[in-house]
Amino acid sequence: MNSVKSVVWGWFKQQAIAEESLLQALSLACDGENLPSQLQWRALIERLLTWGAALLIGSGLVFFIAANWQSMGKFERFALVESCLVIVVALYLILRYRAVKNGDRLGFSYTSANAALLTVSIIIGSLLALVGQTYQTGADPWQLFALWALLTLPIAWLAGSELLWLLQGLLLNLSVVLFYQTFPGLFGRLFLFDLVLAPLLILNLLLHLGFMLLGGKLGLLEGYTSLTKCFDAPILQQITIAIAVLCMSLLAVEAIFDEQSRVWLAVYFGLLAAGYWLYNFVLKEIFVLAIGGFSLIAVINSLLIRLMFETSEPVGSFLLVGLTIIGSTTWLTIWLRARHCSFQEEGRHHA
Numbered sequence: 378m379n380s381v382k383s384v385v386w387g388w389f390k391q392q393a394i395a396e397e398s399l400l401q402a403l404s405l406a407c408d409g410e411n412l413p414s415q416l417q418w419r420a421l422i423e424r425l426l427t428w429g430a431a432l433l434i435g436s437g438l439v440f441f442i443a444a445n446w447q448s449m450g451k452f453e454r455f456a457l458v459e460s461c462l463v464i465v466v467a468l469y470l471i472l473r474y475r476a477v478k479n480g481d482r483l484g485f486s487y488t489s490a491n492a493a494l495l496t497v498s499i500i501i502g503s504l505l506a507l508v509g510q511t512y513q514t515g516a517d518p519w520q521l522f523a524l525w526a527l528l529t530l531p532i533a534w535l536a537g538s539e540l541l542w543l544l545q546g547l548l549l550n551l552s553v554v555l556f557y558q559t560f561p562g563l564f565g566r567l568f569l570f571d572l573v574l575a576p577l578l579i580l581n582l583l584l585h586l587g588f589m590l591l592g593g594k595l596g597l598l599e600g601y602t603s604l605t606k607c608f609d610a611p612i613l614q615q616i617t618i619a620i621a622v623l624c625m626s627l628l629a630v631e632a633i634f635d636e637q638s639r640v641w642l643a644v645y646f647g648l649l650a651a652g653y654w655l656y657n658f659v660l661k662e663i664f665v666l667a668i669g670g671f672s673l674i675a676v677i678n679s680l681l682i683r684l685m686f687e688t689s690e691p692v693g694s695f696l697l698v699g700l701t702i703i704g705s706t707t708w709l710t711i712w713l714r715a716r717h718c719s720f721q722e723e724g725r726h727h728a
Contacts, residue, residue: 424487428540431492435499442507454507462500469493485537485606494536498529498544519555522548537607546584546613550620553580574631575641578624582648585617594660618665626672630679649673661720663713670709678702 385402388394394402438461442454449457472490484490502525509521526548533541557573589595592614593605629645632638649669656665678698685694 427489427492428487428495431496432499435496435503438500439503439506442503451511454511458500458504458507462497462504465493465496465500469497483537483603483606484535485609487538487540491536491538491541494532494538495541495544498532498541501525501528501532519552519559522555523552526552534607537609539610539612542588542608542610542613543616546581546617549580549584550577553577574624574628578621578628581617581621581624585614585621588614588617615664619668622665622668622672626675629676633676633679633683645676657716661723663717663720666716667709667713670713671706674702674705674709677705 385394385399389396389399389402438458442449442457446454469490472488472493473484476484476488476490481488502521505521505525505528526545529541529548530545533545553576554573557576588608588610591604591608592610593601625641625645625648628638628641632640632642632645649672652665652669656662656669678701681694681698681701685698
């Protein structure tokens with residue numbers, strides 16, 4: 378469909394189609410596909426500007442206090458932040474009341490009221506940072522992000538907006554990274570790996586599976602529409618599974634070159650097999666199959682490189698690794714295109 382649109386657009390650039398006939402030509406080329414109307418474009422732009430304004434107002438408050446730290450006293454700083462918090466909460470209540478009167482009982486997704494909640498979440502983080510900086514409470518920065526995530530969790534649940542869930546995921550990942558930077562040796566022997574990759578793998582895998590389950594992807598919560606809409610966050614699911622695959626790939630590569638970490642190699646192939654069954658036969662998602670396939674290519678070629686150092690023919694081994702990379706990526710691309718077409722045909726049959 379995109380190629381047909383490109384051809385029509387090319388004809389328009391060549392002045393073969395008049396400007397007033399462009400929309401009609403695109404509509405005919407799309408074979409009845411509905412193009413976005415002016416009202417839909419206006420709603421999209423309004424939504425982007427609203428959420429962008431909420432993000433800029435929250436971050437602007439943080440930068441304003443940081444830039445005027447020396448000229449403002451302790452009372453002025455807290456009064457400014459807390460006043461902004463009260464004003465934005467009141468604004469949320471007004472917007473939410475109007476939405477309820479208009480019939481929006483749940484209030485999930487990217488609404489104007491939830492944009493105010495995004496500003497509230499940022500102000501809560503700035504207030505925590507202000508308390509820590511003023512009274513020097515807690516020398517470890519991971520505590521700030523962990524407490525920030527804990528306090529804004531009810532706000533994300535109330536809004537049911539993916540951007541607020543993305544903020545939760547970011548805060549949790551930062552908390553884990555900073556925690557293991559503060560205590561690098563903690564649980565190191567248990568995980569057989571003294572970096573943060575193993576905890577990040579576990580955290581993002583739990584986040585991905587949790588949102589996939591609560592979002593209704595597995596079909597276990599079909600009767601709970603309000604719950605599934607609240608946890609509907611496909612972008613968060615893709616980001617968390619990408620981070621999890623990256624972490625387990627690095628752990629597997631480490632296990633290839635370090636004999637003390639061989640347990641992660643078994644964990645890697647076990648998770649890869651489970652993911653192949655889940656996303657190829659049950660959920661039919663090409664994105665996870667793609668990142669899993671390229672992860673497998675990276676691990677297999679790392680194994681070949683390890684074997685290359687143990688041979689007496691390094692030149693021939695480099696040639697073998699190069700051919701393996703080219704052949705495996707080509708085969709994976711062809712297989713992914715075939716699976717994508719198969720998933721689309723199955724979707725049309727079910728529709």
